[in-house]
Amino acid sequence: xEDILVEWEAFARSFPGMSQRDQAELRDHxxxxxRAIALDxxxxxxxxxxxxxxxxxxxxxxxxxxxGLHGMHxxxxxxxxxxxVSEYRAVRASVxxxxxxxxxxxxxxxxxxxVRFNEAIDEAIHDSVVIYADTVEKSRQLFLGVLGHDVRTPxxxxxxxxxxxxxxxTLSVGQLRAAEIIVRSTGRVERMLTDVLDFALVGLRxxxxxxxxxxxxxxxxxxxxxxxRVLYPDHTVKxxxxxxxxxxxxxxxxxxxxxxxxxxxxxxxxxxxxxxxxSVGQDTEIVLSVHNEGEPISAELLPRIFEPLVRNxxxxxxxxxxxxxxxxxxxxxxxxxxxxxxxxxxxxxxxTVCLPRKIANDRGES
Amino acid sequence: MSAAKDCERQGGKLTTACRIxxxxxxxxxxxxxxxxxxxxxxxxxxACNGVEAVQMAEQFLPQVVFMxxxxxxxxxxxxxxxxxxxxxxxxxxxVAVSGWGxxxxxxxxxxxxxxxxxxxxxxxxxLLQIIASASAGR
Numbered sequence: 001x002e003d004i005l006v007e008w009e010a011f012a013r014s015f016p017g018m019s020q021r022d023q024a025e026l027r028d029h030x031x032x033x034x035r036a037i038a039l040d041x042x043x044x045x046x047x048x049x050x051x052x053x054x055x056x057x058x059x060x061x062x063x064x065x066x067x068g069l070h071g072m073h074x075x076x077x078x079x080x081x082x083x084x085v086s087e088y089r090a091v092r093a094s095v096x097x098x099x100x101x102x103x104x105x106x107x108x109x110x111x112x113x114x115v116r117f118n119e120a121i122d123e124a125i126h127d128s129v130v131i132y133a134d135t136v137e138k139s140r141q142l143f144l145g146v147l148g149h150d151v152r153t154p155x156x157x158x159x160x161x162x163x164x165x166x167x168x169x170t171l172s173v174g175q176l177r178a179a180e181i182i183v184r185s186t187g188r189v190e191r192m193l194t195d196v197l198d199f200a201l202v203g204l205r206x207x208x209x210x211x212x213x214x215x216x217x218x219x220x221x222x223x224x225x226x227x228x229r230v231l232y233p234d235h236t237v238k239x240x241x242x243x244x245x246x247x248x249x250x251x252x253x254x255x256x257x258x259x260x261x262x263x264x265x266x267x268x269x270x271x272x273x274x275x276x277x278x279s280v281g282q283d284t285e286i287v288l289s290v291h292n293e294g295e296p297i298s299a300e301l302l303p304r305i306f307e308p309l310v311r312n313x314x315x316x317x318x319x320x321x322x323x324x325x326x327x328x329x330x331x332x333x334x335x336x337x338x339x340x341x342x343x344x345x346x347x348x349x350x351x352t353v354c355l356p357r358k359i360a361n362d363r364g365e366s
Numbered sequence: 367m368s369a370a371k372d373c374e375r376q377g378g379k380l381t382t383a384c385r386i387x388x389x390x391x392x393x394x395x396x397x398x399x400x401x402x403x404x405x406x407x408x409x410x411x412x413a414c415n416g417v418e419a420v421q422m423a424e425q426f427l428p429q430v431v432f433m434x435x436x437x438x439x440x441x442x443x444x445x446x447x448x449x450x451x452x453x454x455x456x457x458x459x460x461v462a463v464s465g466w467g468x469x470x471x472x473x474x475x476x477x478x479x480x481x482x483x484x485x486x487x488x489x490x491x492x493l494l495q496i497i498a499s500a501s502a503g504r
Contacts, residue, residue: 149465156487157394160402163490167405190487211469 005030007094008087029073032066034091037120041113071128075135084132088125092118141200148197152190159186184231194256195323199308202330210250210334212359217254217286218245221277224258228275232266236274243281247357249335257331260324261290261351268349270294285337289352297343305341328353335359384408384501387426389419389442390434390463399432402490408497416440423449428458430500432484432493435464435475443478450479459500463488 008030074084095117103110162182165171171179202208218241225237258277265275269292276291297305304310308326328351332339336359343349386408390396393414400410411426413419417439423431431449435442442462449455461482462475472483484492 152465152487153392153395157392157398159487160395160398160490164398164402164405167402209468 001031001034003098004034004091004095008091029066029070030091033070033124036066037117037124040120041116067124067127068131070124071130071132072135074128075132081129081132084128085125088121088128092121137203141203144196144200145204148193148200151193155186155189155193159183159190162186192321195321195327198256198327198330199323202327208253208327208330208334210253210331210359212248212250212335214246214248215251215254216246217249217279217288217355220251220254220258221279221288224255224262225277227259228262228266231263234271235266235269237262238274238276240276240278241280242278243286245279245281245286247286247355248359249355250331253331253334257328257353258288258290260328261353264324264351265290265292265349268292268294268297285354285356287352287354289350291348291350293348296345297341297349302341302343306339382501384430384497385426385428386410386497387413387419387422387428387431389413389416389422389432389437389445391415391437392434395434399493402493403497406494406497416442416445419445420448423455423458424452427454430497431458431460432463432488433460433480435462435466435471443474446475446480447478459496459503461496 071084074087079087096114099114100106159182162179165179166176166183198208218239221239221241225239228235228237262275262277269275273293276289278289278291280287301310306325306329309322310326329339332353332355335355337353337355339351339353341349341351386403388396388399388403388410389412390399391414396412396414400412403410411422411428413422415437419431419433419437419442420440422428431446433442433446437445440448442464446460446462449458449460459481460479461484462480463484463486464471464475465486475483482496484496
């Protein structure tokens with residue numbers, strides 16, 4: 001054991017920034033992982049169990065908790081994934097070398113042991129890497145969330161100040177225009193931040209939280225149409241509706257959903273041609289569609305259109321983070337609905353959302 | 367006509383001048399909000415922590431209090447609770463303004479006696495609407 005630990009430590013010590021305390025922790029982890037592996041190898045296993053392990057399906061708690069912890073620790077110490085995996089390579093190499101160094105004959109039993117050892121190492125690598133990757137993802141999303149939240153404060157102050165300037169009614173025409181630009185621009189940044197925050201939320205909580213209450217979708221559609229008309233004066237927005245538009249949804253999220261779809265239509269739709277929002281109330285659901293004329297979405301982009309951070313590269317408009325449609329889909333999912341897109345040169349682009357009037361939850365209550 | 371004037375005409379009548387207290391530990395936020403409300407003809411005082419908020423509320427007797435929740439010395443929820451429990455504060459319109467709008471956050475403020483909970487950044491429209499309905503309710 002000691003020899004192996006010495007080699008492992010020597011490898012780890014070659015990394016800058018590894019403190020004394022880290023070295024002690026490394027020793028603890030390494031020893032635990034190796035002991036768990038040894039324990040695992042000393043228990044007999046059936047061929048079925050062996051197969052499960054080889055294909056990554058077996059649960060081995062002893063190794064996984066020690067190895068998982070190790071992955072987390074390595075992330076905190078600033079190791080990258082390459083270095084983490086190299087560590088295990090060093091262990092595997094040194095153990096095998098030390099083991100076979102004094103062996104004169106390679107018998108079946110020894111070979112079986114070697115196989116089990118390698119399987120155990122592979123499991124440990126798997127656990128370490130999974131936890132490491134998970135930790136990286138979580139810190140990234142936390143950072144995004146904090147950033148989005150903290151940036152909003154000074155942004156809000158800028159917007160409110162500009163609104164105050166406008167309200168004072170003492171500005172010249174040119175100054176008024178400037179103040180209005182500040183309000184519009186800060187509004188755009190606010191929307192991008194909301195997208196970033198929601199993106200982080202989806203990752204951290206595996207979906208967007210929603211608060212459904214009784215509401216009328218038509219009101220939301222009308223509000224959004226008004227806002228878009230102000231932001232994109234070159235586009236007209238037509239609203240067509242049929243049937244009862246009431247249901248139980250999260251009001252703010254519905255606003256966000258319709259807003260993202262209509263703004264997408266405005267950004268990519270042919271100028272001067274109308275954007276049509278139609279909402280049809282059916283028995284248990286509402287079918288909402290947003291249509292724009294103009295260049296269709298390319299065949300390469302279409303299947304990936306709802307993925308985050310996918311943008312139409314030809315449109316040189318950097319105002320979009322490429323999260324709008326992803327978040328629209330997440331909102332629809334959170335309400336147990338579905339969303340689809342059709343895009344052709346002749347027919348234009350249509351996004352269709354099916355929203356159940358009520359979200360029935362798993363326990364069958366609705 | 368600017369959008370600002372439209373807001374004042376909500377409900378078909380001009381909002382009469384109100385006394386408003388704005389509490390937030392961020393200097394820029396509190397000043398810009400105060401300026402905005404003054405521009406609409408209201409009398410505004412500011413506070414930058416929970417203790418000051420309670421003191422100011424007692425002295426100034428505002429009709430509306432906009433309370434940031436994350437403040438030093440005494441947090442916004444506690445300050446709101448104290449104001450609500452005071453004799454002079456029981457009819458004040460107290461609205462939380464917070465970066466977090468989760469259910470728990472809203473339940474907390476509701477439980478402390480707040481009339482409403484806005485998520486930052488609060489829109490001009492929402493702020494003016496709250497002031498308008500507070501003044502109409504007099």
